[in-house]
Amino acid sequence: MTMSARISQSAFDGSRLRVILLLDLYEGAQEQFLDAYEHMRNKVASVPGHISDQLCQSIENPSQWLITSEWESALPFLKWVNSEEHIAIVRPMHSCVRDTRSMRYSILRETHPEQPLTPEAAAAGLQSTARVGTGVTRHALTFTVKPGSESKVAELLADYESPEAQVDGITRLHRTSLFMHGNRVVRAVEVAGDLLATLCHVARQPGVRAVEEAINPYLERDRDLTDSDSARVFFTRAALPAMQHVVSGRPEPAELRRHMLYYPAVTDHGLELARFLAHQDEAAANDPDSPVYASTVFQRDDVVVRMIDVTGELDLDPAAALGIKAPGGAAELERLLDGAAIGVEGSLDSERTLHRLLAHADMMPVTDRRSADS
Secondary structure, three states: OOOOOOEEEEOOOOOOEEEEEEEEEOOOOHHHHHHHHHHHHHHHOOOOOEEEEEEEEOOOOOOEEEEEEEEOOHHHHHHHHOOHHHHHHHHHHHOOEEEEEEEEEEOOOOOOOOOOOOHHHHHOOOOOOOOOOOOEEEEEEEEEEOOOOHHHHHHHHHOOOOOOOEOOOOOEEEEEEEEEEOOEEEEEEEEEOOHHHHHHHHHHOHHHHHHHHHHHHHEOOOOOOOOHHHHHHHHHHHEOOEEEEEEOOOOOOOOOEEEEEEEEEOOOOHHHHHHHHHHHHHHHOOOOOOOEEEEEEEEEOOEEEEEEEEOOOHHHOHHHHHOOOOOOHHHHHHHHEOHHHHOOOOOOOOHHHHHHHHHHHEOEEEEEEEOOOO
């Protein structure tokens, strides 16, 4: 369970998860949608970690629908929603849906009026404390480009007109940070409000559309962002979930430098590596001397990246920068990290090796843009 008040985003708190999907259907698509939902419902019922789901229709507007589902925790849901199987199963729904919005909530409290529970039983599977944040959340997307095209892609992605920050009355894009490591691109965004609304808003900007079209020939997997189905599949495959965001307890320094570090995991150990780094960052948040002020761990499959805001030069304290300051941290990272994938093999028991790892893991910054009032 999440205990630190410094954690504002977490997939590791162990609490049950409630997922809410708001849908606006095209007129006359209700029966087709019901058929597609029945197919999906039968499949998701057997997914590990799934507890239940409900399909609801508005009593006022028959085009407005709601799907809610409950999961044992965020982790099995994220594994399912980002899978190729999920992409294939929900695809028949796309032609029925005009607009959609997904929201995910940890369950904090619940009432059982007919079956009173002991305090211990009532707390089981619930988030223990309320998380506190600024209302700005971090999200990321990742994709790969064809080897040999990296410099051209970096040039294109660095040179575009910033989109209008205000999306609607409640949603605003605060910051976009883009990094590359080899042929892998990672774009992190900070958003107040709805992520999907932000992505759609940004995608409509002429300057952004021109850049996205310009890099299409260099992508390893084809996409067509002008086609709604292709765009949905791309964003689903590119999603790099934020597994934890933690901020230091000390006042924010006047100057912070942003870095993103790439941690390719040993096969099938991506989640374990992300959890390890998240635990290390949670502990470091209480260290007044740590150069890391804020950290976000992102993970999908065996791709793990960690975005950090630091004071001073990154290599002044390589262990802290890498998130392995605690005793035994270097040995655990060595066990979980596919060092060969980033050109660093061998033991991490020396300062020299840590500096080499940090230099190889530090992703190349392409662009870092803030809205005017962020």
